[in-house]
Amino acid sequence: GEDVEQSLFLSVREGDSSVINCTYTDSSSTYLYWYKQEPGAGLQLLTYIFSNMDMKQDQRLTVLLNKKDKHLSLRIADTQTGDSAIYFCAESLVSGTYKYIFGTGTRLKVLA
Amino acid sequence: ETGVTQTPRHLVMGMTNKKSLKCEQHLGHNAMYWYKQSAKKPLELMFVYSLEERVENNSVPSRFSPECPNSSHLFLHLHTLQPEDSALYLCASSQDPPGLRADTQYFGPGTRLTVL
Numbered sequence: 462g463e464d465v466e467q468s469l470f471l472s473v474r475e476g477d478s479s480v481i482n483c484t485y486t487d488s489s490s491t492y493l494y495w496y497k498q499e500p501g502a503g504l505q506l507l508t509y510i511f512s513n514m515d516m517k518q519d520q521r522l523t524v525l526l527n528k529k530d531k532h533l534s535l536r537i538a539d540t541q542t543g544d545s546a547i548y549f550c551a552e553s554l555v556s557g558t559y560k561y562i563f564g565t566g567t568r569l570k571v572l573a
Numbered sequence: 574e575t576g577v578t579q580t581p582r583h584l585v586m587g588m589t590n591k592k593s594l595k596c597e598q599h600l601g602h603n604a605m606y607w608y609k610q611s612a613k614k615p616l617e618l619m620f621v622y623s624l625e626e627r628v629e630n631n632s633v634p635s636r637f638s639p640e641c642p643n644s645s646h647l648f649l650h651l652h653t654l655q656p657e658d659s660a661l662y663l664c665a666s667s668q669d670p671p672g673l674r675a676d677t678q679y680f681g682p683g684t685r686l687t688v689l
Contacts, residue, residue: 465615496680501682502682502683503575503577503579503663503665503680503681503682504616504663504665504678504680505575505680506677506678506679509677549616551616560618561606561678562615562618563615563616563618564615565613565614565615566615566616
């Protein structure tokens with residue numbers, strides 16, 4: 462079955478880079494996404510990548526996709542305390558039926 | 574503000590109650606979604622509506638009943654829930670029907686549901 466996995470926690474110091482990793486099992490994914498959830502709020506889309514791309518950069522965010530290893534990562538440069546949140550990886554699939562699968566989320570804590 | 578609002582933000586109900594969650598999107602989107610977010614579990618997609626028709630129902634128990642009267646509103650009717658149904662229920666919307674292209678979903682803040 463389809464599965465998206467992430468590590469649960471990550472701590473970094475302010476100003477350092479953060480790298481949040483995600484692995485997925487279904488190779489028929491069309492798009493992969495990164496969402497951010499702050500306390501008491503819904504999910505906010507940060508960025509997405511089409512499955513035939515290797516990399517996408519958007520200001521401080523860099524997404525890397527390794528299709529062979531089914532591995533997705535989100536790098537946040539110059540991490541700030543405001544980046545502390547839960548980050549969710551997700552994939553969308555259309556293979557007979559529609560699926561949108563989220564990982565368990567990685568809680569990022571930025572230390573001042 | 575994402576343009577997706579949910580009410581109520583918090584709800585406590587007994588197992589015999591009937592209640593409804595409401596979601597409204599002000600973005601002119603064509604698709605709306607209900608998700609369940611439980612502690613330490615992946616976000617679960619419950620229902621998808623595209624152009625006011627239900628296109629996905631991921632084996633959700635019948636005690637959850639969705640309704641989409643128009644493209645801007647989505648309801649989740651609840652009856653005879655169980656304590657394990659306590660969770661954050663998130664509504665989302667997207668411009669295009671699911672699967673058409675990158676499904677940029679805009680989420681509401683959620684309703685925190687507690688079933689006693």
